[in-house]
Amino acid sequence: MKQWIRQVLATALLAVALGAMAGISWPGMASAGEESTQVAAVPAPAIPEAKPGTECVRDPEFMRRNHMDMLKHKRDLTVHEGNRLPEFSLNECIACHAVKGDDGKNVTIADSRHFCRSCHDYAAVEVDCFQCHASRPEAGDTALQSSPHGMNVLALSEFLKGVQE
Amino acid sequence: MSCTDNKTCTCTPAGSLPADGEASPGIEAGRRAFIKAGGAFATIALTPTVTLMAFGGGKANAAQESLDPKARWGLLIDVAKCGTGCSECVSACQKENGWQDTGHPETDAQWIRKVTVKNPKSGAVAELPVMCQHCDEPPCADVCPTGASFKRADGIVLVDKHLCIGCRYCMMACPYKARSFIHETLIDQKPYAPRGKGTVESCTMCVHRVDRGEIPACVESCNSTGGGAMMFGNLNDPQSDIAKRVAELTSTQLRPDLGVDPGVHYTYL
Numbered sequence: 001m002k003q004w005i006r007q008v009l010a011t012a013l014l015a016v017a018l019g020a021m022a023g024i025s026w027p028g029m030a031s032a033g034e035e036s037t038q039v040a041a042v043p044a045p046a047i048p049e050a051k052p053g054t055e056c057v058r059d060p061e062f063m064r065r066n067h068m069d070m071l072k073h074k075r076d077l078t079v080h081e082g083n084r085l086p087e088f089s090l091n092e093c094i095a096c097h098a099v100k101g102d103d104g105k106n107v108t109i110a111d112s113r114h115f116c117r118s119c120h121d122y123a124a125v126e127v128d129c130f131q132c133h134a135s136r137p138e139a140g141d142t143a144l145q146s147s148p149h150g151m152n153v154l155a156l157s158e159f160l161k162g163v164q165e
Numbered sequence: 166m167s168c169t170d171n172k173t174c175t176c177t178p179a180g181s182l183p184a185d186g187e188a189s190p191g192i193e194a195g196r197r198a199f200i201k202a203g204g205a206f207a208t209i210a211l212t213p214t215v216t217l218m219a220f221g222g223g224k225a226n227a228a229q230e231s232l233d234p235k236a237r238w239g240l241l242i243d244v245a246k247c248g249t250g251c252s253e254c255v256s257a258c259q260k261e262n263g264w265q266d267t268g269h270p271e272t273d274a275q276w277i278r279k280v281t282v283k284n285p286k287s288g289a290v291a292e293l294p295v296m297c298q299h300c301d302e303p304p305c306a307d308v309c310p311t312g313a314s315f316k317r318a319d320g321i322v323l324v325d326k327h328l329c330i331g332c333r334y335c336m337m338a339c340p341y342k343a344r345s346f347i348h349e350t351l352i353d354q355k356p357y358a359p360r361g362k363g364t365v366e367s368c369t370m371c372v373h374r375v376d377r378g379e380i381p382a383c384v385e386s387c388n389s390t391g392g393g394a395m396m397f398g399n400l401n402d403p404q405s406d407i408a409k410r411v412a413e414l415t416s417t418q419l420r421p422d423l424g425v426d427p428g429v430h431y432t433y434l
Binding site: 075077079080081082083084085091094108110131132133134136137138 | 229230231232315317318319323325326327350351352353354355356357359360361362363364372373376377
């Protein structure tokens, strides 16, 4: 007898719950479709444009996936072997991707508009580089105002081979 | 003489030391030639792919792809010319590498400092700059547990701060007290001289300048506004001015008895 009552109650509860869920989800699904779920999520970062007239060593898709490995490889080449070529160096990234703040000066990593932070905040990946490295180009340093890199394919493939090792 | 304002400092030899002319015959002429030679001094083809301007040539030098493994970069310091109270080298290093005074003298970094030495018997006093001595057998690298302290193939001793865990064994091991630990969070470091809390650092012999064919900031300022007491060059190249000078003058290293073979040599000490 008691078991019969329990079964009825459970079924009723399930029906109410399903009804409630349907009540919430139906209007949204019907009106805006997939887009409404995007609005509720974290907005995609507004990634600042690089300095006009500059060209990255590879396309953005590739850089998004591989910049960390490239930087790590270049760091070892620089510190231990004295490689000071501008290509792949963190200072070059910083120079091309500098973002001007309200005061007209380039912002540091402390500002959420900083190129690296705009993406790293979104991905929730902490970036440690700037505990030691300068996060903006030094004022008046013309050496770092990079022109198009004009990487030749051979040099790039050599470097990427090093990255993979 | 005393020198409180670095800009007006004219460095003269300490009174107890031999006068300039007697002390270092030919040094002045040699230094002039060294500076005058400028870019024309030596464009050495090091490897088929690398051309390193040894001295001078301005800032337009092409960036290099790798260091010269045959070189042994070193310094020669003429103590007779190092002026009492002059600290041009120290302030130039501070400016170049961004480690200036933060108001905490007990923990501030010190890449180079002026040291006054006195002979207790004769009373002779001399001043000399002391920085990382860039040992051929660096004790700091021996004790480093992570491989962060290392000697480059061209003799420059560095800390790879990517590997440094801040244990400070190297500071204990260094007989010259040349290393500093960074205690505080830093911002706006120099792009070419990264420095950060929790790592050990020391004189890099201005490795970023050496790699583009320039001389260290301390040597440059000593020669332009100081006493002209410092010389930089390749000790392994018998044709270099520094190697010739080390060969012809009696120079010493600090604590040569330790057998670490510093790359910094001192004359008239």
